[in-house]
Amino acid sequence: MNPRSTNELRAEQVTAGMALPAESASPLLLNTAPLNIALIGNPNCGKTTLFNALTGLRYKVGNYPGVTVERREGYANIDGEDFCIIDLPGIYSLQASSLDEQITADVINGSRGFTRPDVVIYIADATRLERCLYLFEQLRARNLPLVVAMTMIDLAPQQGIAIKGALLQRKLGVPVVLLSPNTRRNSAELRASIKSALLIQRKSAANGATLLPVTSPEPDAADSNLTAASNRYARIASLLEGCVTYAPYTPHRLARILDSILTGNISGICCFLLVMGLLFQVVFTFSAYPMDLIDSSISALGDWLHTLLPKSLVQELITGGLIPGIGSVLMFVPQIGLLFFMLSLLEESGYLVRAAYLMDSFMRRIGLQGRSFIPLLSSFACAVPGIMATRVIPSARDRLLTILIAPLMSCSARLPVYSLIITAFFPKAIYFGIISLQGLVLFGLYSLGVTGAIIISLVLSATVLKGSASTLLMEVPDLRIPSLRNALIYTYDRLRIFIQSTGTVILASSILLWSLSRFPGETMQDSFAGMLGHLIEPLFRPLGFSWEVCIALLTSFAAREVFVSSLATLIESSGRHVPGLSALESIRSAEFINFPSAVALLVFFVFACQCFSTIVVAYKETRSWRWPALMFSGMALLAWVCSFIAYTITKWSVA
Amino acid sequence: MESNKNPDGHRSLVPLSRLALNVPAVIRTVHRTDRELADTLHALGAVEGTAIEITRRGLFGSPIIVRIKRSHVAMRTSEASLIMVETSLSKMR
Numbered sequence: 249m250n251p252r253s254t255n256e257l258r259a260e261q262v263t264a265g266m267a268l269p270a271e272s273a274s275p276l277l278l279n280t281a282p283l284n285i286a287l288i289g290n291p292n293c294g295k296t297t298l299f300n301a302l303t304g305l306r307y308k309v310g311n312y313p314g315v316t317v318e319r320r321e322g323y324a325n326i327d328g329e330d331f332c333i334i335d336l337p338g339i340y341s342l343q344a345s346s347l348d349e350q351i352t353a354d355v356i357n358g359s360r361g362f363t364r365p366d367v368v369i370y371i372a373d374a375t376r377l378e379r380c381l382y383l384f385e386q387l388r389a390r391n392l393p394l395v396v397a398m399t400m401i402d403l404a405p406q407q408g409i410a411i412k413g414a415l416l417q418r419k420l421g422v423p424v425v426l427l428s429p430n431t432r433r434n435s436a437e438l439r440a441s442i443k444s445a446l447l448i449q450r451k452s453a454a455n456g457a458t459l460l461p462v463t464s465p466e467p468d469a470a471d472s473n474l475t476a477a478s479n480r481y482a483r484i485a486s487l488l489e490g491c492v493t494y495a496p497y498t499p500h501r502l503a504r505i506l507d508s509i510l511t512g513n514i515s516g517i518c519c520f521l522l523v524m525g526l527l528f529q530v531v532f533t534f535s536a537y538p539m540d541l542i543d544s545s546i547s548a549l550g551d552w553l554h555t556l557l558p559k560s561l562v563q564e565l566i567t568g569g570l571i572p573g574i575g576s577v578l579m580f581v582p583q584i585g586l587l588f589f590m591l592s593l594l595e596e597s598g599y600l601v602r603a604a605y606l607m608d609s610f611m612r613r614i615g616l617q618g619r620s621f622i623p624l625l626s627s628f629a630c631a632v633p634g635i636m637a638t639r640v641i642p643s644a645r646d647r648l649l650t651i652l653i654a655p656l657m658s659c660s661a662r663l664p665v666y667s668l669i670i671t672a673f674f675p676k677a678i679y680f681g682i683i684s685l686q687g688l689v690l691f692g693l694y695s696l697g698v699t700g701a702i703i704i705s706l707v708l709s710a711t712v713l714k715g716s717a718s719t720l721l722m723e724v725p726d727l728r729i730p731s732l733r734n735a736l737i738y739t740y741d742r743l744r745i746f747i748q749s750t751g752t753v754i755l756a757s758s759i760l761l762w763s764l765s766r767f768p769g770e771t772m773q774d775s776f777a778g779m780l781g782h783l784i785e786p787l788f789r790p791l792g793f794s795w796e797v798c799i800a801l802l803t804s805f806a807a808r809e810v811f812v813s814s815l816a817t818l819i820e821s822s823g824r825h826v827p828g829l830s831a832l833e834s835i836r837s838a839e840f841i842n843f844p845s846a847v848a849l850l851v852f853f854v855f856a857c858q859c860f861s862t863i864v865v866a867y868k869e870t871r872s873w874r875w876p877a878l879m880f881s882g883m884a885l886l887a888w889v890c891s892f893i894a895y896t897i898t899k900w901s902v903a
Numbered sequence: 904m905e906s907n908k909n910p911d912g913h914r915s916l917v918p919l920s921r922l923a924l925n926v927p928a929v930i931r932t933v934h935r936t937d938r939e940l941a942d943t944l945h946a947l948g949a950v951e952g953t954a955i956e957i958t959r960r961g962l963f964g965s966p967i968i969v970r971i972k973r974s975h976v977a978m979r980t981s982e983a984s985l986i987m988v989e990t991s992l993s994k995m996r
Contacts, residue, residue: 340943340946340947341942341943341945341946343939343942343946346939346943375973376972376973376974378948378972378973379946379947379948379972379973379974382945382946382948383946407973473935474932474933474935474941474945474950474951477942477945477946477950478950478951478952480950481948481950481953494973511959511968513961513962517962601977604977605959605961605966605968605977606961606962608961608965608966608977608979609961609962609963609965609966612965612979618966717981719940719979719981719982720966720977720978720979720982721940721943721944721947721976721977721978721979721982722976722977722978723947723974723975723976723977724968724974724975724976724977725974725975
């Protein structure tokens with residue numbers, strides 16, 4: 249880093265060069281409602297950092313109506329004045345071909361019910377100025393007050409880039425602010441620039457003439473062809489002429505070596521396995537401690553309320569439905585939090601793109617792309633954070649396909665079921681001194697899920713998603729040290745959204761499931777769930793499932809591991825619990841399940857999507873019931889067929 | 904093999920996907936068979952006359968990372984085949 253040139257850059261501060269209109273800015277800004285300001289810029293240009301710095305935590309996150317494009321809107325106090333800030337998705341052009349571009353175009357045009365912003369702050373990365381001005385050129389034609397905020401100013405001199413801000417400001421005809429890396433220092437300058445952008449706009453509107461720019465904005469911003477694109481870059485080159493000079497530069501040695509290791513074909517894969525191992529450890533293992541804590545606190549709270557409250561239906565509702573429901577929502581928090589914290593750090597450091605580059609060689613063979621890998625890996629811990637993590641996939645088609653196959657990865661909630669059935673039905677045999685039969689079966693179940701996912705992905709690519717091809721086209725940003733603050737804010741956002749929108753539905757469905765197994769009769773057999781269990785039993789008879797198993801399957805929709813406790817409850821209440829034997833041993837002795845149907849049950853659990861939370865989160869992420877419905881019914885069919893095959897083969901080979 | 908020799912006979916037009924590693928080339932045209940893809944390629948700097956170079960090639964030849972307008976872009980060979988570049992004939996893959 250060269251402090252002298254940074255200072256030179258800043259010394260050239262821009263307000264001096266601006267032909268500010270004569271009248272004072274104040275009358276404009278005395279409006280009672282705060283001005284709407286939209287932030288627009290390329291991905292990885294430092295837009296989120298600026299948004300976070302301006303708004304602090306005074307913002308809300310949601311989605312644009314009907315689509316999954318994220319909407320962040322907040323209030324900022326810039327140099328003593330309040331503004332409403334809208335963070336628009338990071339895009340490269342305004343051609344309106346992708347959903348993100350469409351939304352941005354709608355917002356800045358004020359179409360489809362969006363409020364047109366009063367001022368647009370365009371964020372440009374100083375180290376990639378030429379590329380960044382491409383979108384700026386398209387925006388310039390939209391006749392909105394514009395401010396250019398330049399980021400990565402401290403990196404530019406390191407890369408041999410010298411920028412004459414004042415000259416650039418004159419040539420662009422809009423205020424240019426060089427953002428200090430210390431974000432707190434920028435507010436006075438930003439506010440002044442917002443004012444002058446508004447004044448320039450007023451003035452040009454009053455005069456009916458365009459303002460200062462050397463080259464006039466392009467006639468038709470929507471023009472989409474190679475000549476238009478080439479012309480746009482030619483205009484940018486003439487704008488930048490004399491404003492930006494490039495000295496020959498070689499990237500920092502350490503960064504260069506690190507980058508070549510991380511993207512090398514052999515070394516890259518090794519590093520990738522290491523990073524993924526760490527990620528998986530953190531999400532899967534570290535989250536176990538807070539999850540155990542939540543689990544025990546919730547059951548302690550339930551027990552305490554059970555003794556505290558008089559015995560009544562309300563007490564049962566609270567201790568049997570409400571508290572476990574809240575518990576099942578909170579149980580997701582550690583995994584989601586840790587996963588998104590890690591993902592944010594990996595994304596901002598520039599590693600996620602490199603990982604996607606490495607994995608694409610493998611993933612494209614099954615109709616997916618490199619970015620699908622991490623959401624699928626996370627789904628081994630739990631499909632809920634895994635499906636939420638598909639937001640890192642920009643292509644809508646690849647994202648949908650990843651969501652649809654994520655529940656086929658065997659999640660941690662299946663493990664108690666697997667282990668119950670495996671320990672009850674498979675002997676503790678050890679082959680060759682190290683390979684345990686039980687372990688082998690468990691490994692087989694995980695592999696079965698992955699194999700199923702690959703086949704389903706190929707089938708869906710060739711059928712439902714046939715029209716659209718998977719693509720991979722992404723910028724590879726320089727490696728940099730991620731911001732802890734941004735990661736924490738991102739994690740907080742994800743958790744808040746999860747608890748508010750997905751959590752409430754999960755809570756409601758868990759109360760619904762409780763009432764199904766509580767009414768009208770007192771015990772599980774006499775409940776709606778019990779009746780349903782009896783009702784669906786003929787459907788599962790070919791798989792050898794008894795009606796008790798069917799009831800337990802139904803109750804396991806709240807969470808798969810509930811299957812185990814439901815079965816235990818049913819054993820006890822049926823009076824078939826053998827004294828002196830554990831529930832595990834009783835399962836076998838009570839002959840709820842014989843060996844072939846145990847195998848069938850394992851296979852059923854591998855493939856069936858019996859998890860309300862997964863279905864709810866898939867609905868939230870796809871914004872339609874169509875895909876979760878396809879996911880549920882497709883997986884149910886797959887589970888039944890594979891289960892039947894497993895049952896038949898096992899029965900035949902046992903006999 | 905597709906190759907349009909220029910008058911001097913030493914330059915050749917090839918799809919970017921067939922360019923060798925670390926060989927500088929200049930973009931001559933971008934096929935617009937997929938509009939959305941082409942628009943994104945343009946926005947990332949792939950327009951006529953721009954210098955381009957493959958800096959990394961993946962395990963099975965795809966994806967690749969290219970340097971263009973002072974930034975790096977990863978793409979598959981299927982996307983790269985839309986970009987026609989000019990380079991010296993001897994430097995093809």
